[in-house]
Amino acid sequence: MKMIGIGLTTLGLVLSTTFATAQNMSFGANNFYRSDNVTIQPVTFQNQYEMTVAGNLFIHNHFNRSMHLPAIIVGHPMGAVKEQSANLYATKLAEQGFVTVSIDHSFWGGSEGKPRNAVSPELYAEAFSAAVDYLGTKAFVDRERIGAIGICGSGSFVISAAKIDPRIKAIATSSMYDMGAVNRDGLENSQSVEARKEVIAQAARQRWIEIKGGGIKYTGGTPNELTPDTPAVGREFFDFYRTRRGEFTPKGTTANLTTHPTLSSNTKFMNFYPFNDIETISPRPLLFISGDQAHSREFSEDAYERAAEPKELVWIPGAGHVDLYDRVDLIPFNTLTQFFRTNLGENKARRT
Ligand SMILES: *[C@@H]1O[C@H](CO)[C@@H](O)[C@H](O)[C@H]1NC(C)=O
Numbered sequence: 557m558k559m560i561g562i563g564l565t566t567l568g569l570v571l572s573t574t575f576a577t578a579q580n581m582s583f584g585a586n587n588f589y590r591s592d593n594v595t596i597q598p599v600t601f602q603n604q605y606e607m608t609v610a611g612n613l614f615i616h617n618h619f620n621r622s623m624h625l626p627a628i629i630v631g632h633p634m635g636a637v638k639e640q641s642a643n644l645y646a647t648k649l650a651e652q653g654f655v656t657v658s659i660d661h662s663f664w665g666g667s668e669g670k671p672r673n674a675v676s677p678e679l680y681a682e683a684f685s686a687a688v689d690y691l692g693t694k695a696f697v698d699r700e701r702i703g704a705i706g707i708c709g710s711g712s713f714v715i716s717a718a719k720i721d722p723r724i725k726a727i728a729t730s731s732m733y734d735m736g737a738v739n740r741d742g743l744e745n746s747q748s749v750e751a752r753k754e755v756i757a758q759a760a761r762q763r764w765i766e767i768k769g770g771g772i773k774y775t776g777g778t779p780n781e782l783t784p785d786t787p788a789v790g791r792e793f794f795d796f797y798r799t800r801r802g803e804f805t806p807k808g809t810t811a812n813l814t815t816h817p818t819l820s821s822n823t824k825f826m827n828f829y830p831f832n833d834i835e836t837i838s839p840r841p842l843l844f845i846s847g848d849q850a851h852s853r854e855f856s857e858d859a860y861e862r863a864a865e866p867k868e869l870v871w872i873p874g875a876g877h878v879d880l881y882d883r884v885d886l887i888p889f890n891t892l893t894q895f896f897r898t899n900l901g902e903n904k905a906r907r908t
């Protein structure tokens with residue numbers, strides 16, 4: 557009995573630690589983290605279509621103005637805004653001495669574009685290139701050393717951008733979603749072509765309504781309330797987007813609309829194939845980061861398989877999809893720092 561008792565106690569400790577982590581989806585979450593060492597400045601710049609893109613610029617306080625610094629662009633999860641996950645990644649990497657900028661994709665947050673919450677994978681990719689324009693024309697940034705990170709849907713947008721913008725020298729993704737594949741086929745190919753056609757038909761019917769001045773309809777995304785029937789993936793997103801953990805409503809926008817794109821534009825994703833030609837990004841390096849428990853892990857696996865060298869796929873043990881938005885104990889900031897230090901080079905004196 558005694559031996560069993562000891563065994564159970566030991567096991568109990570291990571289990572309760574694991575259990576607490578598994579049960580508490582927001583354990584260690586710190587989406588709104590601010591660093592004493594980093595200054596944030598709201599910025600705006602134009603994309604190639606002369607639409608204003610809003611961002612935040614992050615610079616280390618001990619930043620030396622005679623340096624010529626490497627820079628990193630950070631893209632937020634699909635349907636989110638820069639205040640959700642992107643600012644956190646940007647802050648943590650600015651602490652390491654990179655100039656970083658988080659961006660709002662067009663139609664979201666502070667960036668221009670109508671209607672709000674419209675889907676345009678091309679313009680989302682363009683936002684990364686517009687941020688390269690912006691950073692690369694700053695005196696304190698070395699335009700030969702600009703990298704980018706895409707979180708969730710932005711993982712597919714940054715790959716799409718990098719294929720046609722060789723100014724992005726190193727590319728990382730975290731909890732990547734292939735927004736094309738998931739809209740066409742569902743997670744793990746759970747959506748038939750017939751079901752896809754019904755989604756397309758619905759969007760087409762909605763266009764008739766909108767052209768007559770009828771209201772905008774939104775689709776997809778995070779549930780606004782939990783019910784006993786809310787599936788696990790919905791609960792995971794709810795825990796971030798609809799609670800104090802990650803909820804953020806940009807000025808002048810309607811509450812609870814993050815992650816809800818317009819229904820009539822969402823079908824644009826059906827034509828989005830971010831991983832076609834991914835191998836042409838080589839020899840620029842790709843780093844894919846995913847939780848090994850993530851419901852989205854198939855997308856990182858697929859992209860990794862199709863990419864050419866140099867490439868790396870890093871699994872975070874025990875982590876789910878949303879965990880890598882803000883759970884600072886799980887996000888491998890050291891791995892990201894090393895990746896960008898290696899591939900963008902150490903800080904150098906300004907070359908004039
Ligand atoms: C879950 O984690 C969050 C963030 O670390 C913490 O604030 C909260 O108290 C935890 N909840 C429980 C039930 O342990």
Ligand SMILES: *[C@@H]1O[C@H](CO)[C@@H](O)[C@H](O)[C@H]1NC(C)=O
Binds near residue numbers: 591592593618651
């Ligand atoms: C902030 O800067 C101080 C002094 O430069 C350093 O000791 C500390 O580790 C930094 N903190 C973070 C979180 O980067």
Ligand SMILES: *[C@@H]1O[C@H](CO)[C@@H](O)[C@H](O)[C@H]1NC(C)=O
Binds near residue numbers: 780803
């Ligand atoms: C919308 O969000 C607010 C908080 O931002 C919350 O109090 C409210 O219940 C939400 N409404 C719906 C319908 O989800």
Ligand SMILES: *[C@@H]1O[C@H](CO)[C@@H](O)[C@H](O)[C@H]1NC(C)=O
Binds near residue numbers: 622623904905906
């Ligand atoms: C700033 O960088 C320049 C060039 O590398 C160096 O000479 C100078 O000592 C640095 N200044 C500070 C305060 O670190």
